[in-house]
Amino acid sequence: MKRPTIADIARRAGVTKSTVSFALNDRPGVSAATRDRILDIAREMGWQPSRVARALSGGRAGVLGLVVDRPARTLGIEPFFMQLISGIEGELAARDVALLLQMAEDGQTQVAAYRRWWAERRVDGVFLVDLRVDDERVALLAELGLPAIVIGGPDGLGGLPGVWNDEAEAVRSVVEYLAALGHRRIARVAGPPELRHTTARGAAFEAAAGALGLTTTSVSTDYTGEEGARATRRLLAAPEPPTAVVYDNDVMALAGLGVAGEMGVPVPGRLSIVAWDDSVLCRLVHPPLTAVGVDIASYGAEVARRLLDLVAGDPVESGRHAAPVLTPRGSTGPAPS
Amino acid sequence: MKRPTIADIARRAGVTKSTVSFALNDRPGVSAATRDRILDIAREMGWQPSRVARALSGGRAGVLGLVVDRPARTLGIEPFFMQLISGIEGELAARDVALLLQMAEDGQTQVAAYRRWWAERRVDGVFLVDLRVDDERVALLAELGLPAIVIGGPDGLGGLPGVWNDEAEAVRSVVEYLAALGHRRIARVAGPPELRHTTARGAAFEAAAGALGLTTTSVSTDYTGEEGARATRRLLAAPEPPTAVVYDNDVMALAGLGVAGEMGVPVPGRLSIVAWDDSVLCRLVHPPLTAVGVDIASYGAEVARRLLDLVAGDPVESGRHAAPVLTPRGSTGPAPS
DNA sequence: GGCAGGTACAAAACCGGTTTATCAAATCGG
DNA sequence: CCGATTTGATAAACCGGTTTTGTACCTGCC
Numbered sequence: 001m002k003r004p005t006i007a008d009i010a011r012r013a014g015v016t017k018s019t020v021s022f023a024l025n026d027r028p029g030v031s032a033a034t035r036d037r038i039l040d041i042a043r044e045m046g047w048q049p050s051r052v053a054r055a056l057s058g059g060r061a062g063v064l065g066l067v068v069d070r071p072a073r074t075l076g077i078e079p080f081f082m083q084l085i086s087g088i089e090g091e092l093a094a095r096d097v098a099l100l101l102q103m104a105e106d107g108q109t110q111v112a113a114y115r116r117w118w119a120e121r122r123v124d125g126v127f128l129v130d131l132r133v134d135d136e137r138v139a140l141l142a143e144l145g146l147p148a149i150v151i152g153g154p155d156g157l158g159g160l161p162g163v164w165n166d167e168a169e170a171v172r173s174v175v176e177y178l179a180a181l182g183h184r185r186i187a188r189v190a191g192p193p194e195l196r197h198t199t200a201r202g203a204a205f206e207a208a209a210g211a212l213g214l215t216t217t218s219v220s221t222d223y224t225g226e227e228g229a230r231a232t233r234r235l236l237a238a239p240e241p242p243t244a245v246v247y248d249n250d251v252m253a254l255a256g257l258g259v260a261g262e263m264g265v266p267v268p269g270r271l272s273i274v275a276w277d278d279s280v281l282c283r284l285v286h287p288p289l290t291a292v293g294v295d296i297a298s299y300g301a302e303v304a305r306r307l308l309d310l311v312a313g314d315p316v317e318s319g320r321h322a323a324p325v326l327t328p329r330g331s332t333g334p335a336p337s
Numbered sequence: 338m339k340r341p342t343i344a345d346i347a348r349r350a351g352v353t354k355s356t357v358s359f360a361l362n363d364r365p366g367v368s369a370a371t372r373d374r375i376l377d378i379a380r381e382m383g384w385q386p387s388r389v390a391r392a393l394s395g396g397r398a399g400v401l402g403l404v405v406d407r408p409a410r411t412l413g414i415e416p417f418f419m420q421l422i423s424g425i426e427g428e429l430a431a432r433d434v435a436l437l438l439q440m441a442e443d444g445q446t447q448v449a450a451y452r453r454w455w456a457e458r459r460v461d462g463v464f465l466v467d468l469r470v471d472d473e474r475v476a477l478l479a480e481l482g483l484p485a486i487v488i489g490g491p492d493g494l495g496g497l498p499g500v501w502n503d504e505a506e507a508v509r510s511v512v513e514y515l516a517a518l519g520h521r522r523i524a525r526v527a528g529p530p531e532l533r534h535t536t537a538r539g540a541a542f543e544a545a546a547g548a549l550g551l552t553t554t555s556v557s558t559d560y561t562g563e564e565g566a567r568a569t570r571r572l573l574a575a576p577e578p579p580t581a582v583v584y585d586n587d588v589m590a591l592a593g594l595g596v597a598g599e600m601g602v603p604v605p606g607r608l609s610i611v612a613w614d615d616s617v618l619c620r621l622v623h624p625p626l627t628a629v630g631v632d633i634a635s636y637g638a639e640v641a642r643r644l645l646d647l648v649a650g651d652p653v654e655s656g657r658h659a660a661p662v663l664t665p666r667g668s669t670g671p672a673p674s
Numbered sequence: 675g676g677c678a679g680g681t682a683c684a685a686a687a688c689c690g691g692t693t694t695a696t697c698a699a700a701t702c703g704g
Numbered sequence: 705c706c707g708a709t710t711t712g713a714t715a716a717a718c719c720g721g722t723t724t725t726g727t728a729c730c731t732g733c734c
Contacts, residue, residue: 001480001482003456003458005689005690005691006690006691007690007691015713015714016713016714017690017691017692017714018692018713018714019712019714021691021692022692022693022712022713025692028711028712029711029712029713030712030713031711031712031713034712034713046456048453048456048457049457049690049691050393050457050458050689050690050691051457051458051459052389052392052393052398052457052458052459052690052691053393053689053690053719054690054691054692055389055691055719056387056389056390056689056691056692056718056719056720056721057690057691057692057693057718058692058693058719059719061389063437081419082419085438085440086440089439090440093439093440093450098439098459099437099438099439100400100436100437100438101422101436101438102426102435103423103426103427113430116433119385120385120386120387120388120389121340121387121388121389121390121720122388122389122435143338144338145338224617225617225618225620225621226617228621229621251617251618251621254621254622255621257622258621258622258623258625259623260623261622261624262623280588281591283562284562284565284566284588284591284592284595285591285595285598285622286595286596286597287598342719342720342721343721344721352683352684353684353685354684354685354720354721354722355683355684355685355686355723355724356683358720358721358722358723359683359722359723365681366681366682367682367683368681368682368683371682371683386720386721387719387720387721389719389720389721390689390719390720390721390722391721391722392689392721393688393690393691393719393720393721393722394688394720394721394722394723395689395721395723458690
């Protein structure tokens with residue numbers, strides 16, 4: 001099947017390419033009669049603009065890019081990214097903008113990916129996710145002048161606009177909830193300390209626990225279920241094990257629940273479990289997991305909207321998205337006496 | 338930051354654009370001395386080809402497309418897609434080909450997406466996943482002449498090349514394994530009947546069970562955990578409940594395990610559970626789930642390789658990928674007496 | 675010495691759009 | 705009724721590459 005071009009339309013309409021272009025883009029300089037004739041012909045021939053040609057001419061590719069850098073085995077199960085992508089996608093599809101996706105195992109590859117996309121003029125803008133402490137991508141994107149929006153913040157943005165959800169309050173509500181249930185020793189199975197939101201959440205956690213006089217333990221992991229399980233075993237094997245554990249993602253919480261089962265520790269009888277990142281996963285297991293969650297898809301949509309604005313040249317400012325909400329379920333209960 | 342073009346290089350080198358193009362593409366017609374000089378200048382200026390310009394000229398976009406059409410809430414947790422994408426991505430990134438991703442809720446949107454990509458010359462080829470019975474996409478892609486490879490088969494390909502993994506044998510091995518454990522009433526919580534591989538797997542399941550004289554029950558679902566849980570409740574509430582259930586994906590198996598816990602049915606004491614699609618998820622819960630799995634990432638990589646060949650114009654034939662493997666874990670055991 | 679053939683590069687067309695400059699005809703104001 | 709402006713279209717340049725064609729110059733051979 002052959003795709004018609006504006007030259008084909010011009011020939012059929014007996015006008016020049018430029019007239020066709022004006023007509024199709026609804027710009028002045030074409031009489032109503034000619035315009036209608038051209039539009040009719042274009043419709044009849046099934047014409048669609050070549051994004052490639054438009055991109056070359058107009059300098060706008062109609063594509064946004066996202067590089068995801070968690071290890072593939074984690075990615076597979078962590079609902080977060082798919083939800084995020086789904087939210088972003090919904091917003092982009094409506095405006096006929098495409099999403100380019102790349103997975104990169106390490107920071108180097110990731111930086112290279114952004115640089116290549118920029119050099120090859122493949123994307124108009126990019127999403128930055130999993131902001132690290134001293135993230136080199138921030139400086140890179142600023143230097144390249146490639147429109148970018150950070151999914152995360154408010155710190156470390158280095159001039160780039162970002163969207164984040166304020167977790168401090170949610171962290172506090174979780175800690176207070178556990179304290180109210182009588183828990184005095186609580187633990188946190190955290191994500192990688194290089195990630196900004198991990199450290200931010202950690203600080204909030206310590207502060208909230210400290211204010212209530214609770215004892216805390218923290219273990220860093222790489223977000224995988226395996227490490228979540230290992231951390232849980234370690235915590236439960238301690239002489240004075242915590243009576244409640246907060247996990248930095250749903251997958252690790254699930255693994256923690258599995259370990260509790262394996263070790264014969266009743267949940268929530270002797271151990272309460274809270275998952276950050278609520279997802280369907282949390283509702284499927286028994287007992288269902290108490291979780292803290294945000295509407296990730298709408299988060300993605302919001303971020304996408306801002307990046308689209310940014311690419312369009314409109315000024316975009318950083319901002320907060322909805323605060324996470326604690327949903328108590330069966331995995332939390334009164335502390336054992 | 339400004340991106341250098343071949344015209345900039347030509348100016349600096351005192352030659353014309355065409356000479357630069359020849360030199361950079363390693364084509365004859367340029368003296369060694371000139372070639373080296375041009376390459377040096379290009380390197381020094383940090384030149385990278387504009388994919389957009391190349392695409393317009395050469396007709397090759399350097400992009401492949403994938404449309405995923407499961408409901409967003411399932412997608413989030415089902416490891417399958419992320420693994421698949423990860424495998425595809427790995428293969429593409431190595432050859433500097435990008436992956437365009439779109440999520441479509443229904444078949445119409447999906448067909449529209451392919452058509453638009455084609456009309457806008459956005460992609461060089463596409464992946465087709467979740468082949469349906471009488472899939473209209475097959476005819477569409479053949480008509481458009483857009484290179485496509487089907488992830489699935491061997492039936493219903495309609496001339497398109499496909500890659501599938503032969504499940505019949507794996508289904509048989511699962512059924513025989515359960516029969517050997519003494520199970521006489523087995524059930525299957527299946528995916529949507531519109532999907533080709535669901536029906537193929539179902540037929541194999543019935544055949545294998547029939548050959549061994551087992552009683553079977555099947556429930557169709559939409560692959561979500563919720564429906565998996567509902568199906569499990571229904572099965573377990575029957576007067577003569579099955580003693581073993583095979584789930585069509587890992588998420589539903591997980592949900593099934595949760596329901597068993599909720600109903601006080603010991604696993605594997607009174608119920609054995611087998612998950613199709615092995616993933617980390619299966620190893621995290623307690624007891625860990627017996628599962629049938631393939632290396633999805635390598636499957637994705639293989640499919641990507643074939644599509645790349647197809648786009649390059651090389652003939653590509655359909656073929657089988659590795660057969661799924663049964664990994665027994667703690668969720669299966671002898672049938673209750 | 676003249677001609678065929680090859681080499682090394684220049685010039686120009688092309689891909690499919692957008693955009694600017696140009697220009698003739700129609701319309702307007704005084 | 706004539707110059708000035710507006711209207712509606714054309715011609716051509718441009719985006720950044722690839723590819724085809726053209727053209728000097730050099731080499732080799734009879």
